[in-house]
Amino acid sequence: MNVDDWLRTLAAELHQRRVAADAARHVVAEAATHLREGGGDPWVVFGPPQQYAGAIVESIGTAPGPRPGPVRLHARGITKRYGRRTVLHDATLTVRAGQIAAVIGANGCGKSTFLRICAGLISPDAGDVTVSGQLGYCPQSGGTADFLLVDEHFVLVGAGQGVARGPARRAGRAAARQLGWEAGGDEQARHLSGGTRQKLNLTMSTLSQPDVLLLDEPYQGFDQGTYVNFWDQLGRLRDAGTAIVVVTHLLNQLDRVDTVLDLTPAQQTGRRAPGVQGGHP
Amino acid sequence: MNRLVTVAEMTLRELLRRRGVLLLLLLMPLTFYLIRRDAYLGQSVRSLLLGVGWAVSTAALFATTAARELEPRLRLAGYRPHHLYLGRMLGLWMVGLVISVPFFLLPMVDGANLRYGGLAAALLCSVGVAAPFGMLIGALLPRELEGTLLLLTVVTVQMLIDPAGSGAKLTPFWSTREIATWAVDHTDQGYLARGVLHGLAVTALLALGVAAVANVRLRRRRHLRHLPVG
Structure with missing residues (x-):
């Protein structure tokens, strides 16, 4: 899995865990910047995308799920x-x-x-x-x-x-x-x-x-x-x-x-x- | 009105972008004209008019078949059936008029002694009938091959049938033939009147047929109930 794949998987995981869209975009952009500037394998730097997404959710929480309407x-x-x-x-x-x-x-x-x-x-x-x-x-x-x-x-x-x-x-x-x-x-x-x-x-x-x-x-x-x-x-x-x-x-x-x-x-x-x-x- | 005009415009745009089709649309009546040019001029002009009718009918058939998948979603997007079939018919009539212009000028350049008002009326009649005729075939027969074969059969009958026989009046382009006879042979006004009346009646009948098929195919189904957002 290359950097782009890792970032895509992270984005999908954040979405799936109902992290607010803006916050998710921000997290992915920050991770991309970090990897671009610092280099390195994202699996070494951040770990598996699922695990990193879990840590993000613990840190910033999730967007409240909208209540189903009529x-x-x-x-x-x-x-x-x-x-x-x-x-x-x-x-x-x-x-x-x-x-x-x-x-x-x-x-x-x-x-x-x-x-x-x-x-x-x-x-x-x-x-x-x-x-x-x-x-x-x-x-x-x-x-x-x-x-x-x-x-x-x-x-x-x-x-x-x-x-x-x-x-x-x-x-x-x-x-x-x-x-x-x-x-x-x-x-x-x-x-x-x-x-x-x-x-x-x-x-x-x-x-x-x-x-x-x-x-x-x-x-x-x-x-x-x-x-x-x-x-x-x-x-x-x-x-x-x-x-x-x-x-x-x-x-x-x-x-x-x-x-x-x-x-x-x-x-x-x-x-x-x-x-x-x-x-x- | 805006919806109607938009559908007409898009039909026109689609057809004008099919350059190969346009070329063939022009080639068909031209061939019909030239192949009879050595013989009596009247026959040549009648063939030309039939060629225009056939070309526009074929374009209408293919345009209708091509729109088959798009129309249901346009219906959901807010169009009513009459916006779709009338808009398409309008677009096809415009295409027909555009391709008629060179064929109005062709006998003139060729030096034919015609009533040119009659030639214009015959061309209008040919285009007027052809668009709903091709659309009706396209609406009834969903596959292009079947539609084309039916069109071919009708036009062949039109070419071979005795125009004086009573059965000839049942063919869609009989009006064109009558008006052409008035224009070419300088016959009495009865030919023109009969032709115009037949042309108007056939166009109206075919358009009603198209409307009926479109209204059935694009109807609101009874099992689906729409409620306002509450």
Whole structure:
């Protein structure tokens, strides 16, 4: 693990332990300066990043966890069949303002279908969804226009909310910066790399400042740094009161979420993850 | 209004950036015109108009298919279905008008003795019908190959069918043919009136079809209930 990796891991650990974002940035910047000026292996100077993060938490404490707010999304008894195949059976999920919910499960178990039903893009065979406030949705792929510039995507989404071009462009670039991406310029979406295109996709979904944000594995193609930025960004949105539902198959991130909906068929795993409220026959 | 204009503008921008497509859009009617140039001029002009209609329909088909994944998220971002389909139609009409200009000038340069007002009306009719026609096919058939094949079938029927037969009136570009006959053969005003009426009716019907499909596809689903933030 080189210095950059060590610093990234430290940042992730601090975030995970709910150290206030500003304080965490300050600690990482100080450690980086110390290592740059003094040299040396961070493992020797500071020890393992997990241990150092623990010491920091003991020293400065953590930011008080925001209390979950009112219910923003309530999906109840969602059942969906494709022909004779039942993809979802009686899936239920409640997410409050300031919470992150993860929807997990094996390939083909209906994670994306569940999210599309929550977004109102497809109809279920049974069940209903109640959403309070503005809804944002980021698909797994697609959802951008190949021949439009990045800024034009921001303008297009902004116009939907009645936002003028200049502010929409600025808001898009600011949101992109949160993911460590300097958006803008005259690059068409089709020339962006897969990961950058997903950053555009994600930025578009947060641009309308939704109260409920639905993300369908939005991190495809992200490098390690962007991936950390992505979870940091989710943390910031959660702290600002957004209710977030993220489809994921990366179980190592589940400690960052408040509730889990496991859609894996029961007979396949023989267990249910904590927080599961139903989901499959 | 701003939403409508923004969608129209983005459609226009997208199409104008596809330089290869634009070139082919211009090449298609030109080929149609030149291939019949040795024969009777009227046939050459009618082919040109059909070429313009086909080119704009194809562009509309591909633009509609390309927007399929983007539109649901724009709907969530605050657009209503009519902003999306009318905006796109408006953009496609503008593209159609842009590519029509050289084809209005071509017979003029070629020294054809035409009623040029009639040629302009026929071009307008061709573009007017073509945009919602291609959009409707794109909305009904989600895959480009199927859509292109259907478009090809309709245009082939249009070329081969007897224009005097009653079945010809059911083809989308019959109006263009009638107006072209008035412009090229200097026939009576009845051709022009029939053509304009048919063109307006077909455009309106196709636009209504596009609206119906878009309203169904982008409707608010009954299972989803929106509450204000409380």
